[in-house]
Amino acid sequence: MRKPFIWLIASIVLVILALTFAFSINKVTIAAAATALGDKGWSADFSENLAMDSIQQGHVYVTDQNGEKVNPELQFQMGNKKLKVDGLQPGSYILHVDKKAFNRKGYNVLEKDKIEFTVYETIESVKTEADLTAYFENAKNMQYIFHGGMEAEEESASMDAAKSSSASGSADHSTTNVQVEGVDESDIVKTDGNYMYTISDNQQVQIVDVRNPQSMKIASVLKKDENYYPSQLFLQDNLLIVIGDKMFPFEQKKELSKKMLPINNMTTVRIYNVEDRANPKLMREVGAEGYLNNARKADNIMYLITNVYPDIWMKGEIEGDVLRPVVFDSTDEKTSKYMDLQDIAILPGATEPTYTVITAIDLTKPVESRLETKGFLGSSAQLYMNKDHLYLTAPKYDMDFSDRGSKAIIWNPTNMFTQFFKFKLDGASVDYLSTTELKGTVLNQFSMDEYNGHFRVVMTEGNMWDETNPSQNHLYILDGDMKLKGSVEGLAKGERIYSARFMGDKAYMVTFRETDPLFVIDVADPSKPEVLGELKIPGFSNYLHPLGDNHLIGFGYDTVAKKNPSGGDPLIITKGMKISLFDVTDFHNPKEQDTEIIGGQGTYSQIQYDHKALFQHHSRNLFGFPINVYGESEKEFEVNFKGAGALVYEITAEKGIVLKGDLVKDKAPGQQYEEWEKEVQRIIYSGDNLYTIARNGISSYELDSFQEISTLRLK
Numbered sequence: 001m002r003k004p005f006i007w008l009i010a011s012i013v014l015v016i017l018a019l020t021f022a023f024s025i026n027k028v029t030i031a032a033a034a035t036a037l038g039d040k041g042w043s044a045d046f047s048e049n050l051a052m053d054s055i056q057q058g059h060v061y062v063t064d065q066n067g068e069k070v071n072p073e074l075q076f077q078m079g080n081k082k083l084k085v086d087g088l089q090p091g092s093y094i095l096h097v098d099k100k101a102f103n104r105k106g107y108n109v110l111e112k113d114k115i116e117f118t119v120y121e122t123i124e125s126v127k128t129e130a131d132l133t134a135y136f137e138n139a140k141n142m143q144y145i146f147h148g149g150m151e152a153e154e155e156s157a158s159m160d161a162a163k164s165s166s167a168s169g170s171a172d173h174s175t176t177n178v179q180v181e182g183v184d185e186s187d188i189v190k191t192d193g194n195y196m197y198t199i200s201d202n203q204q205v206q207i208v209d210v211r212n213p214q215s216m217k218i219a220s221v222l223k224k225d226e227n228y229y230p231s232q233l234f235l236q237d238n239l240l241i242v243i244g245d246k247m248f249p250f251e252q253k254k255e256l257s258k259k260m261l262p263i264n265n266m267t268t269v270r271i272y273n274v275e276d277r278a279n280p281k282l283m284r285e286v287g288a289e290g291y292l293n294n295a296r297k298a299d300n301i302m303y304l305i306t307n308v309y310p311d312i313w314m315k316g317e318i319e320g321d322v323l324r325p326v327v328f329d330s331t332d333e334k335t336s337k338y339m340d341l342q343d344i345a346i347l348p349g350a351t352e353p354t355y356t357v358i359t360a361i362d363l364t365k366p367v368e369s370r371l372e373t374k375g376f377l378g379s380s381a382q383l384y385m386n387k388d389h390l391y392l393t394a395p396k397y398d399m400d401f402s403d404r405g406s407k408a409i410i411w412n413p414t415n416m417f418t419q420f421f422k423f424k425l426d427g428a429s430v431d432y433l434s435t436t437e438l439k440g441t442v443l444n445q446f447s448m449d450e451y452n453g454h455f456r457v458v459m460t461e462g463n464m465w466d467e468t469n470p471s472q473n474h475l476y477i478l479d480g481d482m483k484l485k486g487s488v489e490g491l492a493k494g495e496r497i498y499s500a501r502f503m504g505d506k507a508y509m510v511t512f513r514e515t516d517p518l519f520v521i522d523v524a525d526p527s528k529p530e531v532l533g534e535l536k537i538p539g540f541s542n543y544l545h546p547l548g549d550n551h552l553i554g555f556g557y558d559t560v561a562k563k564n565p566s567g568g569d570p571l572i573i574t575k576g577m578k579i580s581l582f583d584v585t586d587f588h589n590p591k592e593q594d595t596e597i598i599g600g601q602g603t604y605s606q607i608q609y610d611h612k613a614l615f616q617h618h619s620r621n622l623f624g625f626p627i628n629v630y631g632e633s634e635k636e637f638e639v640n641f642k643g644a645g646a647l648v649y650e651i652t653a654e655k656g657i658v659l660k661g662d663l664v665k666d667k668a669p670g671q672q673y674e675e676w677e678k679e680v681q682r683i684i685y686s687g688d689n690l691y692t693i694a695r696n697g698i699s700s701y702e703l704d705s706f707q708e709i710s711t712l713r714l715k
Helices: 001-025 129-141 250-259
Strands: 031-032 034-037 042-046 061-065 074-079 082-086 091-097 116-122 189-191 195-199 205-208 217-221 228-236 239-249 262-271 281-289 290-298 302-308 325-330 344-346 355-362 372-377 383-385 389-396 417-428 429-439 448-451 452-461 473-480 485-493 494-501 506-512 517-522 530-536 542-549 551-561 571-583 591-599 615-617 621-628 639-650 656-662 680-686 689-694 697-702 708-713
Touching: 031 116, 031 473, 042 116, 074 355, 082 656, 189 228, 189 680, 195 228, 205 239, 228 290, 228 517, 239 290, 262 302, 262 325, 281 302, 281 355, 290 383, 355 429, 372 429, 383 448, 389 448, 417 452, 429 452, 429 473, 452 494, 452 506, 473 506, 485 530, 494 551, 506 542, 530 591, 530 615, 542 571, 571 639, 591 656, 615 639, 621 680, 639 680, 639 689
Parallel strands: 034 116, 344 372, 494 542
Antiparallel strands: 031 042, 042 082, 061 091, 074 082, 091 116, 189 195, 195 205, 205 217, 228 239, 239 262, 262 281, 281 325, 290 302, 302 355, 355 372, 383 389, 389 417, 417 429, 448 452, 452 473, 473 485, 494 506, 506 517, 517 530, 542 551, 551 571, 571 591, 615 621, 621 639, 639 656, 680 689, 689 697, 697 708
16 A cells, blocks of 8 residues: 555655656756956857847847947857957846746756946046955856866966066076066075075075085074965065965954864065074064065066955855955054955956955065055956056856756866956056956966957957867957957967966967977067978977077977877877977078987976076076986886986087986986985076075085085975
8 A cells, every 4th residue: 555655755756856857957047247348248148049130130239328229240259159349338237037038948047138237447546345356246146157277387488578688687696487578487496606595405595605506505594484374486686575375363363263263374575684684673663465477576666466256155155345455554553454446347358256465565665665455356367467558367167067967067178268358567557457358278488468458358268188189379469558459370280388478579489289389470460470381200398498599498308109099189298308409590491400319208397387497508508407307117117217307408500409417317226216305496597606406405516527526405
């Protein structure tokens, strides 16, 4: 007698599940920013295609704040999954969408049938806490969008102009290898030629006297703080600037203590007077909530860019003011405080529940100067900066239901966009100028540059492993208002960008899948860029460095192709590290003039993902880098570690690539892998001596013979 009842219950459960699935599969999700600039337009992304005639049929329309219909320019993009709205005057508007607007019939629910947005003439500060809360309410509702899966990319390089910056300055000692001449970048090691400033493996900043390479000595060690973790350094005259992470509870967020541990991260800058190297004096400490994106220093101004992820999951249970970033300045108050609303603005088109905080300080008056801090609602990823402008990028993800029975919306690389935000730099003042959006993704900071008032960028669109819709690569040139001026599109289908370099009116780009095409692109006429030449060779370059006007040095990997046992494309196996000398004298016929293969599979160097690891001595034509060497193995997957250290080459157009200094130390008996604390991190020179810096020690060498002089153990 119980079986019919059980079957009835089971049937009801199945019906409920079926209805739930049908309900979810027929739900349309909409994502859109709350604000836009009039000249850039506004857009909304839909999880399903809209019908081509939905606008004409009146199923999609816009009204103003009074409920009156307006007639902007409505345009579909991305297979009718994106609606672009242009031609609106500043003001508040509502986009109306009903269920009849979609190609596929039978939708039960629209996530929203009305979307409010505001158009501004220029970017404006947030006026009230309610405005701030509204932004995060919208961002919180979009938190189920999954921004995942992007593979980690190695560093590559580009140029600001025909000038090349390097690891050597006007003084007779190394400086950091930077992207733009005159714009310094923070690093783990700095030197003034007499002293070296470095961060040891126990998170201590140490000042080392290297005036006598036979007897190096530690001049001083900055006092260790258990809650402070230094990561980057700047050096200016007698000032040492230490950038690090500081974990501590913010007083303003103590109300969170009942909900969670109220500890956040603050990127903290400590400025020391090191005129007396044996007795550094802390002059000032400033900080901005968030994690370090990057730091630059130009014309005595230090710029710090951090990303802040507020506690939006707590919103509704706590006051909205905790959504503001926290800043700290030891010369102002001894406690941290919230940023003023007038210093917070919403980046046009931003939808991310994050802040980009830009902090600037004048180092000519390290104690007296005003700390300038501005917060911009919206994320930032890559950064390019010269002395006049700062450019930040933010990925913009397309919605793609991979599982219609769930709310997960997965990142779709085929329809990835990148937003670019341009800022004007005037001393410590940083002001937003303009924005644009381009299809594809940016590899890193070096895929961008500015030249003669034009912004140039190379991008990869799509997924290189998608056979039905293969990836392709583009070069875009934008004018001063971030409007598209010219482009070259559809290069190297099925491949992605591995490195790029801009040198004045020429652009060089390396893509890879099976071979390494080096593209030479003429960008002299911003409206008509043109591919001049292409070179295909085995392997690929992660980093390109200029050698004069007619040569490039590529640092990357050698590769071999093996037969695929399952058929299809051959298997590409990465082998040893590869140095290539490219001759681009004839732009139409670039050549690989010389090569050097180092080690076998597993060999790697920091230069392949961090341009600051490159050592260069201009007058001696020397180039060097840290290296971990592995040899080829007879057995598959067998580890064959050989040794670790550094290599220095003389590289010239006349002689090619010539090994000058082999500073690799053989492995110890029984050693299978490199030792983390002993790995060389940087190579610098001062006068006639060269130094390798590891986390636990510094070694000195004669620059003429490369014979080791002495070693100093760091504390």
